[in-house]
Amino acid sequence: MSASLERGPGPGAGAAVQEIRFGDAAARARASGTEGELRDIQGDRMVLNMGPSHPSTHGVLRVILELDGETITRADPDVGYLHRGDEKIAENMTYNQFVPYTDRLDYLAPLANNVAYALAVEKLMGLTLPPRGQYIRVICCELARISAHLLGLGAFAMDVGALTVFMHTFTEREKIYNLAERLTGARFTTSYTRIGGQTRDLPHGWLDSVSKFCDEVSHSIDEADALLTRNRIWIDRTRDVGIISGADAIDYGLTGPNLRGSGVEYDVRKAHPYLVYPELEFEVPVGSVGDCYDRYLVRMEEMRQSVRLLRQCVARIPGGGENPHQEPINVPDGKVMLPPKNKVLTGMEELIHQFMLVTQGVPAPPGEVYFGAENPKGELGFYILSKGGGSPYRLKIRAPSFVNLSILSHLLPGHMISDVTAILGSFDFVMGECDR
Amino acid sequence: MPTALELAQALRERFPDVVSEPREFRGEVTLEIGAERIAEVCAHAKRELGFDYLVDLTGVDNYETDPRWSVVYELAGLKHGCHLRLRTSVSEESSEVPTVSGVWRTANWHEREAYDMLGIRFRGHPDLRRILMWEGYPYFPLRKDFPLAGRSSEVPDVAFTHPAPLEGGPFVTAPGTLDAIAREPRVREVGEGRDAR
Numbered sequence: 001m002s003a004s005l006e007r008g009p010g011p012g013a014g015a016a017v018q019e020i021r022f023g024d025a026a027a028r029a030r031a032s033g034t035e036g037e038l039r040d041i042q043g044d045r046m047v048l049n050m051g052p053s054h055p056s057t058h059g060v061l062r063v064i065l066e067l068d069g070e071t072i073t074r075a076d077p078d079v080g081y082l083h084r085g086d087e088k089i090a091e092n093m094t095y096n097q098f099v100p101y102t103d104r105l106d107y108l109a110p111l112a113n114n115v116a117y118a119l120a121v122e123k124l125m126g127l128t129l130p131p132r133g134q135y136i137r138v139i140c141c142e143l144a145r146i147s148a149h150l151l152g153l154g155a156f157a158m159d160v161g162a163l164t165v166f167m168h169t170f171t172e173r174e175k176i177y178n179l180a181e182r183l184t185g186a187r188f189t190t191s192y193t194r195i196g197g198q199t200r201d202l203p204h205g206w207l208d209s210v211s212k213f214c215d216e217v218s219h220s221i222d223e224a225d226a227l228l229t230r231n232r233i234w235i236d237r238t239r240d241v242g243i244i245s246g247a248d249a250i251d252y253g254l255t256g257p258n259l260r261g262s263g264v265e266y267d268v269r270k271a272h273p274y275l276v277y278p279e280l281e282f283e284v285p286v287g288s289v290g291d292c293y294d295r296y297l298v299r300m301e302e303m304r305q306s307v308r309l310l311r312q313c314v315a316r317i318p319g320g321g322e323n324p325h326q327e328p329i330n331v332p333d334g335k336v337m338l339p340p341k342n343k344v345l346t347g348m349e350e351l352i353h354q355f356m357l358v359t360q361g362v363p364a365p366p367g368e369v370y371f372g373a374e375n376p377k378g379e380l381g382f383y384i385l386s387k388g389g390g391s392p393y394r395l396k397i398r399a400p401s402f403v404n405l406s407i408l409s410h411l412l413p414g415h416m417i418s419d420v421t422a423i424l425g426s427f428d429f430v431m432g433e434c435d436r
Numbered sequence: 437m438p439t440a441l442e443l444a445q446a447l448r449e450r451f452p453d454v455v456s457e458p459r460e461f462r463g464e465v466t467l468e469i470g471a472e473r474i475a476e477v478c479a480h481a482k483r484e485l486g487f488d489y490l491v492d493l494t495g496v497d498n499y500e501t502d503p504r505w506s507v508v509y510e511l512a513g514l515k516h517g518c519h520l521r522l523r524t525s526v527s528e529e530s531s532e533v534p535t536v537s538g539v540w541r542t543a544n545w546h547e548r549e550a551y552d553m554l555g556i557r558f559r560g561h562p563d564l565r566r567i568l569m570w571e572g573y574p575y576f577p578l579r580k581d582f583p584l585a586g587r588s589s590e591v592p593d594v595a596f597t598h599p600a601p602l603e604g605g606p607f608v609t610a611p612g613t614l615d616a617i618a619r620e621p622r623v624r625e626v627g628e629g630r631d632a633r
Contacts, residue, residue, distance in 0.1 A: 079567060079568065080566075080567060080568035080569060080570070083568040083569065085577060085578075087553075087578060088577060088578055088582075088584060089584070092584050123462055124462070126462065250488050250489055250514060251488075251540060251541045251542065252541050252542045253489065253490055253491070253540065253542030264514065266514050271514075271517050272517070272519070367461045367462065368461065368464075368466070368508070368521070369461070369462050369464060370464065370491070370492065370510050370519070370521065372491065379491070381491060381492055381510070383492055383494050383508065383510065385496055385508075393496075394494070394496045394497075396492065396494040396508075398491065398492040398510075402545065402549075403542055403545070403546075405545075406541075406542060406544060406545040410541070435568060436568075
């Protein structure tokens with residue numbers, strides 16, 4: 001720390017960067033006892049405010065950088081600009097009413113959030129879905145993963161100047177939106193799952209479209225691969241930039257591709273299997289160095305593995321695309337899932353079930369559970385403390401983007417400003433999830 | 437490979453006076469820990485029992501019960517794959533727990549969030565500032581006595597808040613109450629300061 005910096009009253013090294021005051025240069029020279037001497041003020045630090053609205057901060061992340069020339073000496077990420085109080089809202093509504101809020105966490109992968117949340121509440125209630133329902137959820141998760149990684153990759157490439165990749169990946173994402181629209185009725189805010197199942201079964205011909213999409217997206221991934229992986233500029237901007245050691249990654253609680261890029265083989269789908277993942281074959285790619293390039297390579301391979309998972313699901317799903325024998329997709333319990341409308345209008349019991357479900361919510365037992373799912377950004381976890389009844393007493397969202405960003409103040413110092421865009425791009429975070 | 441229950445027992449043998457009997461629910465093991473020694477217990481769990489990954493840290497407001505605060509730690513070990521939950525309780529008077537940010541650095545932001553949302557302080561934390569709300573915001577919004585609609589506040593040149601109109605939604609349902617009006621209070625007294633429950 002340069003002696004010429006006047007610091008506000010703060011607890012030493014942990015003080016906020018905002019507290020640094022720049023007094024008059026002459027006054028500083030007097031204070032430092034070098035009066036009369038011409039001091040080299042080029043050594044002074046400069047504070048640069050990056051964000052909250054900056055194209056490479058992917059939303060409303062603000063990073064306060066302290067610079068020595070173009071080298072970062074201190075970084076203080078400032079989050080919370082998109083804080084909406086989701087956890088408070090969750091305490092005040094029934095479990096099913098909160099599903100639309102999960103869309104708006106990681107809004108690039110709403111289907112995966114829906115699934116993770118539903119699985120958490122189902123864990124609290126001790127419910128297991130029938131196999132067809134589980135396969136549908138795996139398909140949702142993997143489509144969401146491809147969608148999120150495609151955007152993350154396109155935006156990352158765009159941040160470091162390779163605009164073309166973004167065009168390719170966005171074309172593919174459009175197809176995923178079309179699939180989501182046919183499946184759920186909404187392109188973006190899907191709200192597909194309910195506690196104990198899904199809102200509806202697969203629409204006619206949908207699985208065939210997924211197969212077709214798998215072929216097309218594989219081609220596009222190869223194209224992006226050809227554009228970037230051996231691209232000289234891309235390698236120069238990303239290789240050996242933002243290196244995170246495996247030990248640091250674990251210590252800072254990184255998850256998802258950011259952890260695996262550092263060579264730690266931890267994937268919730270393998271470590272704590274859920275849904276039908278144990279029955280499916282897929283590999284967990286890991287990096288070797290932990291730099292931006294490794295994180296890019298991990299995401300690239302994860303998309304290929306997701307395509308592989310999708311193909312297996314399409315082939316194995318009980319009932320196939322059209323479900324001619326009416327394989328169940330939901331938990332067969334009237335106290336959890338809404339009965340069909342025609343039964344509500346004609347049957348007494350179903351009418352009561354619907355009334356109880358709509359007014360009071362699903363009957364969750366008292367207790368506490370944590371459930372984490374492997375989402376595109378990392379481990380999305382829900383801690384639910386229930387005192388019984390239809391709404392949680394406390395619902396904590398363990399947002400992977402929030403935890404992943406906490407390493408920035410450790411990682412950024414020593415890098416150049418231009419590396420910040422590469423590092424932030426390689427982190428692939430979403431502020432909707434970070435700020436909740 | 438040890439199970440989570442065996443690891444919990446090992447922790448209890450090491451700290452018999454501050455660690456409670458393990459409790460199991462839905463396959464997860466929970467231990468109650470005396471608040472004053474939580475950092476010591478966590479450090480031991482990380483060093484000796486392989487819980488190298490702090491998954492999550494949650495503050496809970498047990499409004500109108502004593503002690504008012506709980507802090508919940510979700511521990512996991514990447515090597516043995518076990519999950520363990522530690523739970524500690526703090527009274528409203530002290531509202532202070534030793535920090536575990538020296539054990540896992542990821543706890544730094546989690547503890548800042550718990551402080552920001554509930555006002556639980558973490559003794560020894562290197563940088564206990566607000567994280568989601570702005571510096572100078574006067575309330576702790578996740579407390580149960582903070583109304584859902586919010587409260588008025590103003591920090592000049594930084595930010596201000598006004599209570600949100602709740603008429604028409606979100607439809608707030610508090611199950612188990614007797615009459616429908618109490619169950620679905622569409623309009624709330626904002627200054628009331630108490631949850632309808």
